[in-house]
Amino acid sequence: MARCPVDPIAEAAAAAAGPPKACSKTHPTDEGLVDDFEDGDTQLSKVEGRDGYWFTSHDDKGSTIGPTPLTMAGEGAGAAGKSLHVAGVTSGAPGAWGALWGASFVGQGAYDASKHTGMSFKAKVAGSSTKKVRFKLGDVNTHPDGGVCKDCWNHFGKDLTLTTDWKEYVVTFAEMTQEAGWGQRFPNITPSKLISVNWSVGPGVPYDVWIDDLQFVDCE
Numbered sequence: 001m002a003r004c005p006v007d008p009i010a011e012a013a014a015a016a017a018g019p020p021k022a023c024s025k026t027h028p029t030d031e032g033l034v035d036d037f038e039d040g041d042t043q044l045s046k047v048e049g050r051d052g053y054w055f056t057s058h059d060d061k062g063s064t065i066g067p068t069p070l071t072m073a074g075e076g077a078g079a080a081g082k083s084l085h086v087a088g089v090t091s092g093a094p095g096a097w098g099a100l101w102g103a104s105f106v107g108q109g110a111y112d113a114s115k116h117t118g119m120s121f122k123a124k125v126a127g128s129s130t131k132k133v134r135f136k137l138g139d140v141n142t143h144p145d146g147g148v149c150k151d152c153w154n155h156f157g158k159d160l161t162l163t164t165d166w167k168e169y170v171v172t173f174a175e176m177t178q179e180a181g182w183g184q185r186f187p188n189i190t191p192s193k194l195i196s197v198n199w200s201v202g203p204g205v206p207y208d209v210w211i212d213d214l215q216f217v218d219c220e
Contacts, residue, residue, distance in 0.1 A: 019188045020173035021117055023219030029116055032216035034197070035103070037072045037082040044103055050111060052104035052196075054084065062091035063203070065099040076212050077122040077166040083212040087126070092204030099207070102136075102198020110140050110193035116216035118172035119197070125162045126208035133209060134159050134179075134200045135171055140193035141186045142178070154183025155198075162209065170217060 035044050035054075042054040056065045065088040073085030090098040105111035125131055136157030140146035143155070156176040160169055173191050197214070201207045 020191055021219065022174035023117055023172065025220040026118060026120070026170055026172065026217040027220050028120065029216045029218045032116065032218075034105075034119070034214040034216065035084075036213050037076065037084055040072045040082055042070055042072075044105070050105050052106055054101070054103045056086060056099070056101045058088070058099035059091065059096045059203075061093040061096035061203075063096060063099050064088035064090075065101065070101075073210065075210065077124075077210075083122075083210045085210045087129075087208040089206045090201055090203050096203040098200055098202045098205075100198045100200035101211075102196055104196050105194055110146065110195050112192045113194050113216060114192035115218070116191065117174070117219050118170060118217050119214065120168055120170040120217050121214040122166050122168050122212040123160075123162050124164060124166045124210050127164055128206055129208035130201055130205035131161045131163070132159065132201065132205075133162055133207075134202075135169070136198050136200065137173075137176065137189060137194055138196035138198070139190045140195065141190060142184070143195040145195055146193065149184045151182075151184040154178045154185075155196075156186075156189035166210075166212075168213075172217075 031047050033045050044050045044052050058065045065086055072082045076083040086101045134157050136155040138155045141148045144152040158171045158176055173189050176189050
């Protein structure tokens with residue numbers, strides 16, 4: 001995919017917002033819970049105006065993702081009872097990009113997460129699964145609903161290597177970057193205008209992933 005140059009107006013707006021603050025230690029924020037999946041439904045916990053829904057997506061080159069419809073698994077991190085569990089196989093065919101699962105933060109528009117410094121969640125994979133997963137946040141610049149990008153979907157994120165045991169992962173806004181070589185480029189993520197959160201796997205792999213206790217964090 002050809003690399004699209006930065007739109008000068010969008011670049012100026014993102015640069016004016018400035019880079020997110022960095023920190024080495026974090027803690028869960030008050031009312032920061034996005035979803036612990038214990039209610040078993042596909043809507044986010046209704047906290048601080050967040051009311052979006054979980055969804056799945058995959059390319060049309062033969063990749064799969066399940067379950068369909070999306071339901072919560074009866075296994076959570078630690079003593080928790082439920083989690084988000086997805087599994088499938090992604091295609092290695094030309095043009096395949098893989099599969100993803102995630103949620104919009106609100107039903108319409110963008111969500112202001114500027115008082116936070118990042119997100120944390122717990123995750124694990126089955127032994128037969130790829131361990132490589134990318135955690136991403138779509139913002140006003142990279143998501144088409146923001147009305148800014150012409151070559152969208154290259155969200156700010158971080159590549160992670162999961163394990164077969166439950167483990168907590170913390171990703172700050174400051175360390176999130178776009179993938180190289182494709183899509184429209186922006187100086188930094190805009191936490192004040194987030195649209196979606198998701199995890200993705202690339203083409204040509206089996207995957208079997210559990211996610212639990214997604215929440216916002218702040219610096220200690």
